[in-house]
Amino acid sequence: MLHLRLAVPASIREEVERFLVEDPRVTNVTVLPGASRDPAGDAMSCDVAREAASDVLARLRALGLDDGGTVAIQEVAASPSQAARDAERAAPGSPDDGVVWDLVTDTAYDQVRPSWTYYAFLTLATLIAGVAVVLDSPILVVGAMVVGPEFAVVAALALGVVLREGRLVWGSVRLLVQGFVAAIAITAVCGLLAAAIGWVDASSLTRPRPLTGFIWKPDHWSVTVALLAGVAGTLSLTAGRTNALVGVFISVTTVPAAGNLALALALWVPAEMAGASAQLAVNLAGMVLAGAVTLLVQRVLWRRAGLRIHVAGRGQVTRR
Structure with missing residues (x-):
């Protein structure tokens, strides 16, 4: 379940309240008349089945909530009630398959905002990877992969392509380029310092590296893994299964x-x-391509599943 917190303008309060109360996919509807001060209007809240959330939010926008109102979305850890179970049954599909496009899009825009934290983690990950190359250490390679924060930006780029959001595409590309340029530059400077004091030299790279040599030798398996990782990562983000991202990293x-x-x-x-x-380049391009295709497939499947539902009354649902 997802919890929606609304500030509803007086001009549409009756339509919004009626919709929320009559929709069988929505439960725990609370209305506080005149309680919202900024923006002015009624304060409303409700719980909605995750797989129906995108449709419910679209209907709220159609009623005019965007014009002077607001909505906030929160994850509900548990809702052990018969009303919540009834709302889940009324919604088509499985909660794990539900894509809340508003939530995914808002999160994507958050991820492409430049921050010192992003640059710091990407630089630290690249430095760890540099040490892994010198020591031929697969353990440090894995550590560098886990520390790297770049996949969320890659996923945002794929989403921007699918939704044709130019601002999201540009923000993602800019952050990826600036982040990797900065991380590579700082790591290269550290490499020069290490070479100056005799810790490394050209042979540190050119000698046989059976455990990490694959890092600079892209092949058809590199493309395959990038595509699979892009699909897995995108599914984990849209389904809210962020724990699966560790495997992608x-x-x-x-x-x-x-x-x-x-x-x-x-x-x-x-x-x-x-x-x-x-x-x-192969990994970034493969993940963006696979992520975009995955998002397109999800949109098509959910449209065919009949997410657009006409509510004729409490407990009576007809699909369009």
Whole structure:
């Protein structure tokens, strides 16, 4: 279930209240007349089945809630009541399959806002990846993958492409480019310092690296993993299964490739510069492509599932 908190203008209060009360997918409807001060109007709240939330929000917008009103969405950890179970049964599909497009879009815009935290985590991840390359350590490679924060931005880019949101696409591309450029530059400087004091040299990269050599050698498996990771990551975000993202982070070599590229630049190993750059590009492009296709498929499936529901009365539902 999702909890909706509304500030409803006086001009549409009756229509909104009637809709919420009569929709069988909605329960726990509370109305506080005149309680909202900014914006002015009634304060309303309700719980809605997750798989019906996008449709309910679209209907609220159609009633005019965007014109002077507001809505806030919260996840409900548990709702052990018969009313909540009835609302779930009235909604089509499974809660795990429900995509709340308003929630996904709002979260995507949050992810593409530049922050020092994002740059710090991406830089730290790239530095760890650089050490992993020198030590030929797969454990440190995994650590770098987990620390890297870039997938949320990649998912936002895929969403922007699907929804044709130019501002979201541009914000995602800008943050990805600026983030990786900054992380690679800082790591390269650290590599130069390490070379100056004798910790590393060109042979640190050119010697056999059986455990981490794949980082700068993209092949058909790199494309395959990037596509699979893009699908898995997008599904985990849209379904609210963020715990699955850890597996996605571990499966793609974006940050390790960036670390390898930074060291190759610092120690001037042209062959690995090209390979690591290609690996980074393959992973980013593959995840964006797979994420966009996944989002398109989800939109088509939910439209065909009949998410647009006409409510004829409490307990009586007809699909369009």
